[in-house]
Structures are given as structure tokens and as C-alpha cells.
Amino acid sequence: MRGIEVVWLSQTDLTNLNAGEGEANLIDIKKYKKNGMEYPYVSGQAMRYYLKEAIRRNLSSDEYMCVPNDKGETCGNIKKCIGCDLFGFMTTIKKGTILPGFEEKGHPGGAVTRVSPVKVSPAIGLLPFEENAIVDFLTRRHRKAGGEMRGDIVNVEIGVNIYKCGMAIDVVRVGGEEVIDEKERTVKINQYLSDEERKRRISKVIEAIRYLADYSKQARLLTDFTPDVILFAFQDRYSHRLQKALSLRDGVLDLDRLEAIIRDVKNYSPRIIAGILPGVIENEENVRNKLKELQVEVKRVDEAINEALDYLNKSLK
Numbered sequence: 001m002r003g004i005e006v007v008w009l010s011q012t013d014l015t016n017l018n019a020g021e022g023e024a025n026l027i028d029i030k031k032y033k034k035n036g037m038e039y040p041y042v043s044g045q046a047m048r049y050y051l052k053e054a055i056r057r058n059l060s061s062d063e064y065m066c067v068p069n070d071k072g073e074t075c076g077n078i079k080k081c082i083g084c085d086l087f088g089f090m091t092t093i094k095k096g097t098i099l100p101g102f103e104e105k106g107h108p109g110g111a112v113t114r115v116s117p118v119k120v121s122p123a124i125g126l127l128p129f130e131e132n133a134i135v136d137f138l139t140r141r142h143r144k145a146g147g148e149m150r151g152d153i154v155n156v157e158i159g160v161n162i163y164k165c166g167m168a169i170d171v172v173r174v175g176g177e178e179v180i181d182e183k184e185r186t187v188k189i190n191q192y193l194s195d196e197e198r199k200r201r202i203s204k205v206i207e208a209i210r211y212l213a214d215y216s217k218q219a220r221l222l223t224d225f226t227p228d229v230i231l232f233a234f235q236d237r238y239s240h241r242l243q244k245a246l247s248l249r250d251g252v253l254d255l256d257r258l259e260a261i262i263r264d265v266k267n268y269s270p271r272i273i274a275g276i277l278p279g280v281i282e283n284e285e286n287v288r289n290k291l292k293e294l295q296v297e298v299k300r301v302d303e304a305i306n307e308a309l310d311y312l313n314k315s316l317k
Contacts, residue, residue, distance in 0.1 A: 133159030275304025
């Protein structure tokens with residue numbers, strides 16, 4: 001297994017998951033334009049944060065995931081730190097620091113970068129913003145000198161939408177790093193973790209999709225942003241093709257696109273798993289029938305995630 005691809009749809013209630021720059025009295029929603037119309041989106045940086053925090057919340061007492069320092073630097077120890085291993089880092093290592101691969105003399109020191117084995121896409125809204133949003137307002141209460149209470153009105157853009165999200169896990173690079181053989185001019189992966197530990201870390205990423213919770217504006221705009229329609233592909237080739245499988249227009253999933261992508265991805269994916277929450281897409285029954293026709297069993301979303309975890313544990317060696 002070289003890679004795991006995941007793509008999903010998530011339906012939200014009225015909320016503002018990722019605000020833009022805004023103005024003094026406006027909290028807007030980040031938006032992109034397509035064919036002259038605006039749609040909301042959640043940045044890739046925010047999606048990575050949500051995943052990290054979902055993993056951090058569910059760590060056991062003997063598992064370690066460092067917190068960045070005041071410069072945003074992390075520990076850089078991929079053998080010890082789950083976060084640095086899965087999500088990469090840019091940091092400065094002190095000379096002599098004992099890290100994997102440098103046990104004898106210590107690290108030579110300097111700036112070090114690790115490319116993230118876990119990659120995420122921005123979550124893009126699929127319904128036009130203007131047709132599915134409203135401007136709410138809140139009052140910021142504060143006390144002026146002398147004890148007088150005042151309130152400033154702030155406008156907040158909020159909306160309902162269906163977001164498409166995506167994630168890829170570079171399985172080969174979890175728990176290891178590229179080493180260049182200067183003599184042969186080749187690259188290989190030095191693995192520092194056991195297969196069991198690598199499975200545990202990859203499992204944490206898959207589990208985190210189900211427990212996303214730390215997105216913005218939730219104190220008074222609580223909504224669920226976990227998957228409602230999801231596809232997993234366990235791949236013998238590293239490819240992001242699955243990300244184009246879920247194309248939605250006016251609440252209807254494009255069956256031709258779905259079939260074309262699934263048939264393509266099946267050429268290098270021994271297992272594809274689907275999960276659907278009822279009532280999210282208009283042509284749900286047709287989607288279920290199409291997936292069955294393609295020999296992809298459709299389950300509940302929680303069952304699909306659990307099946308993905310079971311398949312990972314049985315197949316990764």
C-alpha cells in the first residue's frame with residue numbers, strides 16, 4: 001500500500017467556519033469565485049488544524065504530540081512526536097540533538113524541513129453563497145470609564161452549505177524520511193518505526209475525520225462538520241485522482257463523473273469503501289445503485305470509517 005485517498009461531503013447548519021479578513025464591524029466568510037458566483041470555503045491551513053486538534057484530543061497518556069513554541073517551531077522528532085511525523089514541520093535543530101538517524105554523533109544542526117505525509121485540500125462550498133447565507137449581528141458588550149455599559153454591533157456572515165473536503169496519506173513516508181544515496185544518486189525511505197506503530201498513527205488520522213470539532217465560531221454557531229458522504233481508496237499507486245469523484249450540482253451528485261473516477265481508481269486500488277448519511281444528496285438512491293454496480297459496498301459513514309480502519313490493520317505490512 002502506497003497511499004490512502006479520502007474525499008467527503010459535509011453538510012453544515014448556519015455557521016461561519018473560516019472567516020476572511022473582514023472589516024472593523026464585519027466578520028465575513030472566506031469565499032472563492034466560480035463562473036461569476038461566490039462560494040464559501042475553508043482554507044487548507046484551517047483543515048490541517050482541525051485534524052491535528054482532533055488527534056490531540058484523543059491521545060492516550062503515553063502518546064506524545066508537541067506544541068509549537070512562540071516562533072511556531074516544533075520538536076522535529078518524528079520517532080517520538082506523532083504531530084511532527086504526520087504533518088511535517090519547519091524548525092531549527094540544535095547541533096548535537098539526538099534524533100532518528102543521528103544517534104551516534106547527534107544532528108549537525110540548522111534549519112530542517114519535513115514534507116507532510118498527510119495532505120489536505122481546502123473544504124470548498126458547493127452551493128452559491130448568496131442563495132444560502134444571511135448577515136447576522138452580535139453585540140460586543142464592554143464597560144466604559146465611569147462604569148457605563150456600551151455595546152458595539154458587529155455583522156457576521158453565516159450560511160448553510162455542503163462542503164467537499166479531501167485528504168491524502170502518503171503511507172510510505174509515515175514514520176520515515178527520504179535519504180539520498182550520494183554515490184548511487186538514488187532515494188530510499190529510512191523507516192524509524194515498527195509497522196504496528198505506523199498503523200496506529202495512520203489510524204489516528206482516519207479516526208480524526210469522524211471527530212472534527214475545533215473549527216471557529218462554535219460557541220454560538222455550533223454545527224457538525226464531519227463527513228456525510230465519504231469515499232476511501234487504498235492504493236498501490238500514489239495518486240490524488242479520487243478527489244474528483246464527488247461533483248455536486250444543485251444537490252445532485254454527478255453519476256457519470258462518479259463512475260468514471262471509480263473505474264479509473266480501481267485499476268490501482270484493491271479496496272474502495274463508501275459511506276452515506278441519508279438525506280444529504282438529492283439522488284441518494286441512484287448513487288447507492290451506481291456504487292453497487294461498481295462493486296463498491298455502501299455503508300453508514302461510521303461503518304465505512306471503521307471498515308477502513310480494519311482494512312488498514314490487516315493490509316499494511
